[in-house]
Amino acid sequence: MKGFLWLRALVATFLRSLLIQGSWNYQTMIGTGFGFSMLPGLRRLFRDRPEEMEAAVERHLEHFNAHPYLASVALGASLRLEAEGDTPETVRRFKTAVRGPLGSLGDALVWATWLPLVSMSSVALYWLGLPGPWAALCFVVMYNTGHVGLRLWGFHIGLDAGRNVAVRLAGMRLTEWTARLRSWGVVVLGVLGGALLGGSGGLGDAGVLWTALAALGFVVGLLVGHQVWRPAATVVVVVIGVLAIWGTVG
Amino acid sequence: MSMLGLTALGGLLGLDGTSVGQFMISRPLVAGVLAGALVGDPLLGGLIGAVFEVYLLVSFPTGGSRFPEGATATVVAVGSSAGLGAEGGGALALAIAVGLAWGHVGGLSISWLRQVNGHIVSRQGRHGGRSPSRVTALQVGAIALDFARAALVVGTGLVVGRAALTAFAPAWPLDMRGSVGLVLVGASVSLGILLRDFGGFRKNRIGFVIGIALGLVGARFL
Numbered sequence: 001m002k003g004f005l006w007l008r009a010l011v012a013t014f015l016r017s018l019l020i021q022g023s024w025n026y027q028t029m030i031g032t033g034f035g036f037s038m039l040p041g042l043r044r045l046f047r048d049r050p051e052e053m054e055a056a057v058e059r060h061l062e063h064f065n066a067h068p069y070l071a072s073v074a075l076g077a078s079l080r081l082e083a084e085g086d087t088p089e090t091v092r093r094f095k096t097a098v099r100g101p102l103g104s105l106g107d108a109l110v111w112a113t114w115l116p117l118v119s120m121s122s123v124a125l126y127w128l129g130l131p132g133p134w135a136a137l138c139f140v141v142m143y144n145t146g147h148v149g150l151r152l153w154g155f156h157i158g159l160d161a162g163r164n165v166a167v168r169l170a171g172m173r174l175t176e177w178t179a180r181l182r183s184w185g186v187v188v189l190g191v192l193g194g195a196l197l198g199g200s201g202g203l204g205d206a207g208v209l210w211t212a213l214a215a216l217g218f219v220v221g222l223l224v225g226h227q228v229w230r231p232a233a234t235v236v237v238v239v240i241g242v243l244a245i246w247g248t249v250g
Numbered sequence: 251m252s253m254l255g256l257t258a259l260g261g262l263l264g265l266d267g268t269s270v271g272q273f274m275i276s277r278p279l280v281a282g283v284l285a286g287a288l289v290g291d292p293l294l295g296g297l298i299g300a301v302f303e304v305y306l307l308v309s310f311p312t313g314g315s316r317f318p319e320g321a322t323a324t325v326v327a328v329g330s331s332a333g334l335g336a337e338g339g340g341a342l343a344l345a346i347a348v349g350l351a352w353g354h355v356g357g358l359s360i361s362w363l364r365q366v367n368g369h370i371v372s373r374q375g376r377h378g379g380r381s382p383s384r385v386t387a388l389q390v391g392a393i394a395l396d397f398a399r400a401a402l403v404v405g406t407g408l409v410v411g412r413a414a415l416t417a418f419a420p421a422w423p424l425d426m427r428g429s430v431g432l433v434l435v436g437a438s439v440s441l442g443i444l445l446r447d448f449g450g451f452r453k454n455r456i457g458f459v460i461g462i463a464l465g466l467v468g469a470r471f472l
Contacts, residue, residue: 132296190461221442
């Protein structure tokens with residue numbers, strides 16, 4: 001897998017992986033996007049064998065799901081398996097084996113840790129007085145340093161390790177890194193709480209009543225968890241609606 | 251002009267949410283600043299974006315789950331309240347309410363789009379659409395459909411939100427501080443949920459209390 005043409009195919013595959021969720025659906029999930037991302041590499045591999053090319057496209061359009069950023073691991077590894085001439089059944093089995101771990105690992109690392117950590121940091125900076133555009137810029141730069149880095153690293157490690165990618169991933173101790181980031185996340189969550197309480201234009205300025213109600217809301221969220229989010233948002237919408245009607249009629 | 255611009259911005263940010271890149275410029279903080287700049291009120295855009303960012307700290311585009319669409323919520327909220335004078339507080343509170351409701355409409359429309367994509371993929375599979383050009387056409391078509399979906403949801407949200415805010419904002423009974431307090435009560439629920447996700451208070455009490463102290467000190471001196 002060397003040479004300029006391969007490099008072009010790899011760059012194209014990586015760029016296409018940014019669109020991997022473009023046709024997300026409940027039948028194949030990101031399977032169609034996976035096949036779409038594999039096309040440049042498959043074209044390079046099977047350029048003189050149209051029937052094999054069609055069969056390869058078909059097997060990569062099958063059902064697949066993983067975290068979108070870590071799907072690049074599976075993309076890189078699948079390209080390597082195809083380049084090494086592994087059987088279709090081996091490629092299928094490999095993809096089936098990695099999709100679950102790549103999904104749960106990515107959800108824990110990115111959605112449940114990295115995104116809230118960067119989001120809380122940026123919004124805390126906003127409530128501490130940083131102008132909105134700078135806070136937004138901080139968010140975009142910080143978040144995407146991790147995001148794009150993870151995608152590139154994933155694609156590289158997939159290409160490099162091929163079928164042994166699971167062993168390589170285990171050696172990276174990503175779960176431990178996630179736990180460390182979450183410890184920092186707790187501190188940043190506290191900073192955000194403090195900034196909302198003490199920052200200008202926040203709860204401190206709103207008065208004791210709103211601060212007490214916010215503390216109650218925090219405790220309810222802490223005790224009940226995710227299932228209270230939607231009812232809480234609905235209550236806010238209803239209260240605002242009632243106040244608006246009351247103000248207009250009264 | 252700003253209505254068209256906001257609709258197009260909503261379409262583009264809708265793509266970032268799932269289909270294209272996920273660089274998270276669709277997060278409320280960024281979307282609020284962009285929408286605010288478009289309507290000439292970046293301060294209001296930043297404030298609405300920051301409030302929604304706290305609300306949606308626990309809402310992520312995971313797999314097949316249905317989630318409120320933060321970019322839709324924010325662009326609709328900022329666009330609906332622009333020019334109404336945020337100093338009274340009514341524009342802010344009503345914009346948050348309209349945005350929260352429309353974020354759910356955005357979430358529903360994503361589920362609908364995924365079903366449509368499923369029908370198209372199944373149909374193409376039955377008709378042997380495995381050629382590279384067909385696969386590319388399907389992928390690009392689905393992305394275009396997602397843009398149209400997001401733009402349509404944001405466009406209709408702006409019409410509804412603008413009408414609601416024009417009717418109700420002038421007689422809003424709370425001042426700006428009370429309005430911010432009211433919307434932050436709902437947002438604080440998300441902070442509690444997140445602490446629970448991180449392992450709860452007992453396990454994390456030292457780090458959390460240190461953070462609160464740092465936040466209060468920062469708010470006092472920055």
